[in-house]
Amino acid sequence: MQLTPLPVGFGAEIAGVDLRQADAATADLLRSSLLEYGLLVIRGQSFTPAEQVAATRLFGAPEVFPTVRGQLPEWPEIFRVASRPEDGHVEVGRYWHSDGSFRADPTPISFWYSEVRSDEGGDTLFTDLQQAYATLQPDIQQEFATLKTAHRNGVVHPLVLRHPKTGVPALYLNLGLTAGVLGYSPEHSRALMDAVDRHYSRDGATYRHHWLPGDVVVADNLHVAHQATPITPATRRILNRTTVRADGVIWYDAERKAA
Template identity: 85%
Template sequence: MKITPLPVGFGAEIDGVDLRQADAGVAELLRSTLLEYGMLVVRGQSFTPPEQLAASRLFGSLETFPTVRGQLQGWPEIFRVASRPQDGHVEVGRYWHSDGSFREEPTPISFWYSEVRSEQGGDTLFTDLQRAYAELRPEIRQEFEGLSTAHRNGVVHPLVLRHPKSGVPALYLNIGLTAGVLGYSPDHSRALIDAVDRHYSRDGATYRHRWLPGDVVVADNLHVAHKATPITPATRRILHRTTIRADGVIWYEGAQKQAA
């Protein structure tokens, strides 16, 4: 297995591995690499639904989702993101966010598999939340340290979130679902959210993933955020996404037993 850091300063591309056949040594290396780099890009995979679930469980136990139009019957762990409503959820996440940030215990890891590739559009952008915090001006870091944000459903998280395993601080904010900053007026909250949005997108801070068939991307949601780009129903694109539960993620004791 070969690990090549991406040139943007976070994330790593993994070559020479078939995730369907990862033994204990390979699985441990994948997990440690994800923790270090925040994101893995693995090309050339080929999964059936149960094979994707098995590969996802290398990182912990899985969340489940309601079965609605476009979702796979019998596979509630797979959340389909698509360009057409008959194929899955459309118009999803076109703003900077980490999956599951609306939960009291945020979703720690997301795993995407490219089932059907779009000929045009539908790239996904990623940005490093730890680097975003580190590159704030010192006085802004000091201000942000004491702030908390409220989602539209009332869930509150610190704006500066420390990783439960590494302890590294990250600038953690869901641009689309945050209702406001506790103690700030609506206008002040909006100004802060807009400023963070721009900061996430600053020059040199983002990685654009152009999906190919069989691509897998694994993201530590407490280390990186992502953002969908526009895609038209005129072209067909399907991603199968699985997500790891907070109570069964790899960096908690006993998580591997739960994931088995």
């Protein structure tokens, strides 16, 4: 397995691995790499739905989703995102977010597999939430560290969320599902969210992934956020996404490996 860091300061491309045949040592390396880099890009994979679910289990127990139009009834672990409604969910996630942030225990890991790629459009943007916090002015860091945000469903999270494994703080905000900042007026909340949106998108801070057939991208949702870009139904694209439950995640255990 070869690892090459991406040039944006987070994320890494992994080569020389077939996730269908990953042994325990390879799984440990993948998990430790995800914990360090926040994002893994693994090209040239080939999955059936069963094989994708099995590969997801290298990182933990998958979440399940209700079956609706465009989904795979026999595979509730797979959430299909597509350019056409008959193929999956459309027009989703076109704002900075981390999957499952609406849960009281946020979804820690997302895993995408490119089943059908488009020739044009549909790229996904990623940004480093830990660097987003680290690059704030100290007085703004101090202010943000005291704030909490409320999702539209009432779930509350700190604006500065510490990673449950590493303890590194991250600027954690879902710009589409957050109702506001606790204690702030709607206008003040909107101004803060707009400022965070711009900060996530600052020059040099984002990685843009153009999907190729067989691409796998794995994201630590507590380290990076992502944003979908527009795609037209005139071109067909399908991404199969699986996610790991907070109570089932497998983080790399450096202490155990050192013992």
